[in-house]
Amino acid sequence: MKTLYPLTPLNKTKLDEFAACFKPVQRSYSRGEIIMQLNNDNKSVGILMSGTAHLVTTTFDGTRTIIDYFEQGDVFGRRFSPCTQIDPYLVVAKKSCTVWLVDYEKVISCCEKCCEKHIGLIDSMILTMARRAQLHVEVLGKRSIRAKLLSYFYHVSKARESRTFTLPLSLSDLADYISVDRSAMMRELKKLNNEKVIVSHASKVTILRDVTV
Amino acid sequence: MKTLYPLTPLNKTKLDEFAACFKPVQRSYSRGEIIMQLNNDNKSVGILMSGTAHLVTTTFDGTRTIIDYFEQGDVFGRRFSPCTQIDPYLVVAKKSCTVWLVDYEKVISCCEKCCEKHIGLIDSMILTMARRAQLHVEVLGKRSIRAKLLSYFYHVSKARESRTFTLPLSLSDLADYISVDRSAMMRELKKLNNEKVIVSHASKVTILRDVTV
């Protein structure tokens, strides 16, 4: 018996190990460029090697929602973001990116020995996908902007293991991620500062005290 | 090479096949009973054989959010709902349930031959998790109650392959799932009926015309 999904994150060292096995194609993208369109035909898996990218969907009326954001080591691809084929799901470069592209079948297949490299990558993908979606649901599920912000801040704080942290998203993008009006969010941020719950300047935040709601 | 994740759903016939391999423990629960607490220590995987159950989280202030709902064949367990250890995540019986319980390690391990039974179950679990989370994010991400409802209805309609369908949740529960006030949701439902966008009585819905927003 060999455990398929040990709880190990995907780091750069590991990625280097995988390279030999997967023979990825490396490509570069500059800000605003579409890295991948997550439609059902797409068979690629992307691994972000540098830069940042967003998974974005835009409804006909122009409302933009950031579904996910990717940094070094993050994996994305249709299979891990099953889209519904209504609105387009795009992975767009936020800052200049280099990306490894691998064939989906290649990654997701089990070679004769169930080699650990495959297993590790699959594990990381699944884990990443699950955690991210879960976090997003938890944040979006809060009933007020205030609660959404605090929930998100709490998670980032926990991930960074510090009460002071820089958000992985700009405030504009954060509004799209938590799916609220930006100005309303700014107003709420101001309140949180006034009430000394947090101190924040742009995307640098310090949580001063834990509050309920 | 053997493909790990073919896009095949988990049905009753398949489950029967798995039984011999997994030797699940069968248990029954009546309405309101806690089937599973999804904390980090929990090593079980549950498969709902009959009845319905909800994955629920309740914040300190009593706000209840339905994270997911399960019907026959659905799989749940900590690994597929990575909880954050802030709020408790509970799987609660909504209607009398019978559940198969299997050890997580057993399910998630790769036996010598990477047997197809394991592979199929893993596939189903991952797929279920991914799709459900994705749907939920998509619905919660809409900015208004109206848009949330229409988005959700659209998805159910698509899944049922019919413009007339019965929701898998009661209206009260639907409000908790889309994370809005129930009375406000009822008000919006009434509007949608008045505007002849839908016809609905309780959880029976017919979509009359496609609308933007």
Added chain:
DNA sequence: ATAGTTTTGTTGCATTTGCAACAGACTTTT
């Protein structure tokens, strides 16, 4: 250095949403 672009920050106002509370319909249990 400068022009262009993006991001942050702010406000007034209209609209939407949530809250509280209640009544009737429907289910389940005793």
Added chain:
DNA sequence: AAAAGTCTGTTGCAAATGCAACAAAACTAT
């Protein structure tokens, strides 16, 4: 058959949110 519980449906009112619009700051590219 009655009682208890849940679910649906409704409303007035207060509060939160979204929209529109603008100014200043910060960042990028030439």
